[in-house]
Amino acid sequence: MSKQMTGAEMVIQAFADQGVEHIFGYPGGAVLPIYDALFHQNHIEHILVRHEQAAVHSAEGYARSSGKVGVVLVTSGPGATNAVTGLTDALMDSIPIVCITGQVATHLIGNDAFQECDTVGITRPCTKHNYLVRDVNDLARTLHEAFYVAQNGRPGPVVVDIPKDVQFATGTYVGRENIQHKTYRPKLDAEAPQIAAAVEMLAGAKRPIFYTGGGVINSGPEASRILRELARITGVPVTSTLMGLGAFPAANRQWLGMLGMHGTYEANMAMHGCDVMVCIGARFDDRITGRLDAFAPGSKKIHIDIDPSSINKNVKVDLPIIGDCTRVLADMLAAWKARDLSIDKGALDAWWTQIDRWRGRNCLAYRHSDEIIKPQYAIERLYNLTKDRDVYISTEVGQHQMWAAQFFRFEEPNRWMTSGGLGTMGYGLPAAIGAQKAHPDALCIDIAGEASILMNMQEMSTAVQFDLPVKIFILNNKYMGMVRQWQELLHGGRYSHSYSEALPDFVKLADAYGGVGIRCDKPSDLDAAIEEMIAIKRPVIFDCIVDQQENCFPMIPSGRAHNEMILGDMAVDLDEAITDEGKMLV
Amino acid sequence: MPNSSEPIERHTLSVLVDNEPGVLARVIGLFSGRGYNIDSLTVSEVSHEGHLSRITIVTTGTPMVIEQIKNQLDRLVPVHRVRDLTVEASSLERELAMVKVRGVGEARGEALRLAEAFRARVIDATRESFVFEITGKSDKIDQFAWLMEPLGLVEVARTGVVAISRGPEAM
Numbered sequence: 001m002s003k004q005m006t007g008a009e010m011v012i013q014a015f016a017d018q019g020v021e022h023i024f025g026y027p028g029g030a031v032l033p034i035y036d037a038l039f040h041q042n043h044i045e046h047i048l049v050r051h052e053q054a055a056v057h058s059a060e061g062y063a064r065s066s067g068k069v070g071v072v073l074v075t076s077g078p079g080a081t082n083a084v085t086g087l088t089d090a091l092m093d094s095i096p097i098v099c100i101t102g103q104v105a106t107h108l109i110g111n112d113a114f115q116e117c118d119t120v121g122i123t124r125p126c127t128k129h130n131y132l133v134r135d136v137n138d139l140a141r142t143l144h145e146a147f148y149v150a151q152n153g154r155p156g157p158v159v160v161d162i163p164k165d166v167q168f169a170t171g172t173y174v175g176r177e178n179i180q181h182k183t184y185r186p187k188l189d190a191e192a193p194q195i196a197a198a199v200e201m202l203a204g205a206k207r208p209i210f211y212t213g214g215g216v217i218n219s220g221p222e223a224s225r226i227l228r229e230l231a232r233i234t235g236v237p238v239t240s241t242l243m244g245l246g247a248f249p250a251a252n253r254q255w256l257g258m259l260g261m262h263g264t265y266e267a268n269m270a271m272h273g274c275d276v277m278v279c280i281g282a283r284f285d286d287r288i289t290g291r292l293d294a295f296a297p298g299s300k301k302i303h304i305d306i307d308p309s310s311i312n313k314n315v316k317v318d319l320p321i322i323g324d325c326t327r328v329l330a331d332m333l334a335a336w337k338a339r340d341l342s343i344d345k346g347a348l349d350a351w352w353t354q355i356d357r358w359r360g361r362n363c364l365a366y367r368h369s370d371e372i373i374k375p376q377y378a379i380e381r382l383y384n385l386t387k388d389r390d391v392y393i394s395t396e397v398g399q400h401q402m403w404a405a406q407f408f409r410f411e412e413p414n415r416w417m418t419s420g421g422l423g424t425m426g427y428g429l430p431a432a433i434g435a436q437k438a439h440p441d442a443l444c445i446d447i448a449g450e451a452s453i454l455m456n457m458q459e460m461s462t463a464v465q466f467d468l469p470v471k472i473f474i475l476n477n478k479y480m481g482m483v484r485q486w487q488e489l490l491h492g493g494r495y496s497h498s499y500s501e502a503l504p505d506f507v508k509l510a511d512a513y514g515g516v517g518i519r520c521d522k523p524s525d526l527d528a529a530i531e532e533m534i535a536i537k538r539p540v541i542f543d544c545i546v547d548q549q550e551n552c553f554p555m556i557p558s559g560r561a562h563n564e565m566i567l568g569d570m571a572v573d574l575d576e577a578i579t580d581e582g583k584m585l586v
Numbered sequence: 587m588p589n590s591s592e593p594i595e596r597h598t599l600s601v602l603v604d605n606e607p608g609v610l611a612r613v614i615g616l617f618s619g620r621g622y623n624i625d626s627l628t629v630s631e632v633s634h635e636g637h638l639s640r641i642t643i644v645t646t647g648t649p650m651v652i653e654q655i656k657n658q659l660d661r662l663v664p665v666h667r668v669r670d671l672t673v674e675a676s677s678l679e680r681e682l683a684m685v686k687v688r689g690v691g692e693a694r695g696e697a698l699r700l701a702e703a704f705r706a707r708v709i710d711a712t713r714e715s716f717v718f719e720i721t722g723k724s725d726k727i728d729q730f731a732w733l734m735e736p737l738g739l740v741e742v743a744r745t746g747v748v749a750i751s752r753g754p755e756a757m
Binding site: 120121124125128129130132149153154181182183184307308309311312313316 | 604608612615653654658
């Protein structure tokens, strides 16, 4: 298909051709022609956010929960710079986003025009790729390329910067079917010898482990299905990063829980003690590995990743496999069956006996109270009262995020949206809005802290305007809890600027926005209050007043190894647990 | 964190890229953003019809860092190919320099004699100065510039290293 139209019309036409149904944006001078084109059509719904950062986070929540590309439309200058945090977040967590930014007219570029900024310069390091389109006849091809690049290979955000005169100009539109990227061809399939080597190595293991990550989610639901089958047929225990939760069902006996800094004792000890590790779509991030020279000593490592630059970046591996998780796992499963392989039963039984001993430490145990709501208890109740529903969980960043990861149990992929790599406070509410847009009838809950939520609180207004009945479940301890925890552990309890003296009345705030506010501060009232929240078909802010002193355990102190983790009941020894070198790390 | 006990190596990388706006900024931004070293960098269009440019980068790092650099370069969208000429095959490296020397009398004669020995050409001359053009490996140019210093060396302009593999194959 090729026909004449304006640049602005091309943007809308390209969206339609790419199957886009929802976009998140905020208008401004340099994108007015595109907004005018939006006005003339009905098939694409625009969700008006209240801040451009939230537009990107909403698109991330939409993409993460649906597997589609998230689409953002913002204006030049401050519109683009406000989007930078969201773009960086999407880059770190490999979320496919196409972000259209308006730009001043081509003849004004470089003149410090009103609302001008060097968008491609600013976003170059925080996007997978970006474009400045100077000729309307390049626009359609560029837009289709942007969608291709965003979702193929390791997904990521792509910016297309379109000057206002290009939006007004008329040119030739080409459909997506005529577009092939010149150079970008990610490798999806592994070679047969690598697959053979991988299954042989796994079959020879005595203490194997699957360490899975966000790549399994990104690869699609089929990857999760094959992972489950491969785990079942091999009997290997499975742990996951924060980003990979849901790929393997939490109810499965082979599930060890999350690993890493606030991972479970059994997951981290099993990582430390394993002899063959299969890393599937994860990247040996510092939250995962702890002290590198003591990471899984003596283990052989297989690393499956679609991005060659993830291989040997932090940890040297023995067998790198470049490819898409779904295809590589399918090939491994087929090879395993074809060769009729199995892991030595005696060794595997001994390994599971050891793992069950570690499980016996009951590392997530906490001291319950009848007086005050423990944050862990709040998440447990929230999970138990929502688990039979179609539920999507997002979080902000901090203690509540880790408690959510520990205590909320995910059985399916794409149900969990959190800012893992960048650690962006303010992510959760817009992400929940995006997820709710993708799943209108689902229960979408942002598990939040009272500090994080204030960073994008304005999006409550978006939720109300678009009838998106998201639930904001605030674990309110009046502290930036994780900052307070680190200050307690590392800085002698000097709580420098981590206490919020003045917080809004969240119940009144919900009311002011046109939503519903609920407050709960008694463990005995909690279930009824949560039930009330679930029953309300409007946006709700749930102000859950929790224990201010509670710390998040287990914890691997900075600069320590997996087998040096601190458990809750050992918390007295904390000062000695962290070395001076560890204090330098974040 | 790369093992700090690993030896530091010097590698010459050839990178074939789409000749599009911002591609050099992408490559340089990658090096500065991730803390890699650039010892030398040259870039020029090599195919006008194909819109291709070739970038030659000389970099230093541990083997793990060099591998990272290659992988990071390779995943930039406009990058067609990355080749490590230091490991893949024997390769040729050349650099061109222009060297300005000012002097009269005996020093002027000595400069000319040395230039001849180094096969440098005179491409500009005045009564009190020469500009020499010299081509060769970087250490040859270093040596020539060092010898010119006492003879009135004024300034040096160097292209940086360009490199190509020996034999019939393209990169």
